[in-house]
């Protein structure tokens with residue numbers, strides 16, 4: 001069996017889960033490649049060569065991030081191809097994985113395994129949700145290893161593993177999705193930069209959507225922010241945040257101590 005996992009990760013959580021999943025498949029001697037949706041890849045060609053595909057993403061207001069929507073848009077119709085979906089979330093997404101599964105089914109995929117993984121919160125500037133505690137890396141690793149092992153078992157045995165597909169999950173997902181969508185559509189340029197910015201350019205290099213640019217040592221915003229929180233968390237002087245009055249309390253620098261954000265940006269197949 002040949003598996004191709006596509007993933008997008010803003011701050012490293014989804015990337016970490018995808019890597020653990022690949023490790024789990026390798027224990028079955030199954031070939032598994034990871035593909036970052038930040039890099040330019042021929043998704044349809046990769047899908048063509050794979051027996052099963054996986055899709056992973058972080059949940060944003062019970063919705064999928066922009067690169068995942070772009071991924072669905074690119075997909076060609078397939079016949080009898082298996083797929084599984086996983087999403088990472090800080091607490092609850094309702095039907096987070098089911099959204100991805102639904103989009104894949106529309107393209108002809110058979111999706112029988114869905115998983116939600118609770119990971120540390122990466123929203124570090126909003127008062128009501130910025131209670132990001134330093135991660136207990138060992139506990140987190142144990143949890144992710146356990147969950148990915150279960151998902152890989154279900155995929156190998158082609159056993160059904162449902163998550164977020166019940167009517168309750170669907171309704172709770174909708175309840176979160178609608179207000180967040182309204183908020184996001186009103187604020188076309190959510191990210192702010194304050195006077196402490198040193199124009200070091202790190203955020204420009206890290207931004208997956210090329211939303212940020214530097215002109216004459218001034219940081220400029222475009223209009224295609226994914227709101228992934230990567231720049232906010234990795235700014236060395238915490239000059240970036242959402243909205244005027246929000247402030248980063250303790251930046252979230254990734255799921256494990258030896259994590260580097262550069263790893264997420266590299267093409268994971270290499």
Ligand SMILES: Cc1cc2nc3c(=O)[nH]c(=O)nc-3n(C[C@H](O)[C@H](O)[C@H](O)COP(=O)(O)O)c2cc1C
Nearest residue numbers: 010011012013014058060061062088089090091092
């Ligand atoms: C804009 C935004 C919206 C989010 N919305 C939710 C949400 O609705 N429910 C939830 O449990 N987590 C939510 N989160 C938390 C992330 O889904 C979670 O931290 C995720 O693991 C981040 O993954 P990443 O590191 O791969 O980007 C949100 C994060 C961001 C940045």
